[in-house]
Amino acid sequence: MDDIRRQSLPTEGDQSKSRVLVVEDEPSIRDTIVYALESEGIDVDWTASGAEALTQIESVDYQLIVLDVGLPDMSGFDVCRTLRETNPVPVIFLTARASEIDRVVGLEIGADDYVTKPFSPRELSARVRANIRRTSLNTTATPFPAKVTEAKVAPSGLPFEIDHDRWVIHYYGHALVLSRYEFRLLAVLVEKPGRVYSRAQLMDAAWEEPDASMERTVDTHIKSLRAKLKAQRADIDPIQTHRGLGYSMKEHW
Structure with a gap:
């Protein structure tokens, strides 16, 4: 350097x-x-x-x-x-x-x-x-087996595993490389599959200062998430777009 x-x-x-x-x-x-x-x-x-x-x-x-x-x-x-x-x-x-x-x-x-x-x-x-x-x-995590196990969430029927303690989401067994905002957005969608979230609701869930951002920022992060998910399974698009409403995680696979 x-x-x-x-x-x-x-x-x-x-x-x-x-x-x-x-x-x-x-x-x-x-x-x-x-x-x-x-x-x-x-x-x-x-x-x-x-x-x-x-x-x-x-x-x-x-x-x-x-x-x-x-x-x-x-x-x-x-x-x-x-x-x-x-x-x-x-x-x-x-x-x-x-x-x-x-x-x-x-x-x-x-x-x-x-x-x-x-x-x-x-x-x-x-x-x-x-x-x-x-x-x-x-x-900087050190092993905490009990806590890590408790922190992992795998919604029924979905191939996701969320570790909130370590800010990691696994998809079909692969750890996704996510930014902080991508992690929060994906976690919100995964934990309530089928629920439709408006862009404003997703911004409130993911951003500390949602008023300082624009709703199209959500669209950009969703696009990035889709690309990372397709990199693992190109045949599946788990995030659904609801025109005029927002986004949801597919409920049935």
């Missing part, structure tokens, strides 16, 4: 075990982020290159990526889109573009959060901690 800065400071909770990759090409902004996160006891690596970030992520188990949209070699959107093909690690976009369109595009691609410049280092640190905490059971 261009440079790697790591520091482990004593702190409470799991944050001392967390490792974050900062992808930012502006040195002053990058240094501010690195300092803020290291002060929270988080180990930080950084790079100014999108391509190098993708290479680094393949070899390191990061708990979160802070990703600038305007990188010199490739768009942060493209980095996230490529990453989401194989990796569900949380992504926080960092950008000077504050328009609603950019925000929605980022969320549609699979980002978990969005921070605009100028930003408060304290706010960014809080969002990083919140996202790591939200997925910590999935990324």
Whole structure:
């Protein structure tokens, strides 16, 4: 990498075990982020290159990526889109573009959060901690056989298995690579097959700030879910579209 800065400071909770990759090409902004996160006891690596970030992520188990949209070699959107093909690690976009369109595009691609410049280092640190905490059971899990068994839900007659503790959904025995929003959407549909959910209801179930998104974001995530399900069973389309109403999980297979 261009440079790697790591520091482990004593702190409470799991944050001392967390490792974050900062992808930012502006040195002053990058240094501010690195300092803020290291002060929270988080180990930080950084790079100014999108391509190098993708290479680094393949070899390191990061708990979160802070990703600038305007990188010199490739768009942060493209980095996230490529990453989401194989990796569900949380992504926080960092950008000077504050328009609603950019925000929605980022969320549609699979980002978990969005921070605009100028930003408060304290706010960014809080969002990083919140996202790591939200997925910590999935990324740093140790064996808990009883709890894992209790957390798994397999609706009668459906080939899904949901592990809420670890944020994992299995489909025909295969673990799906899902973003946080995709996991929530699919879990809602699977747990009540046959029930038709409006886009507004799905947004309320999956997004922390549903009013900040657009309903077409749901359509994009459903499209992504369908592609991932068909990659396992091309002959089955379990998610049904109800024109003018919303979506449901097929009740009878």
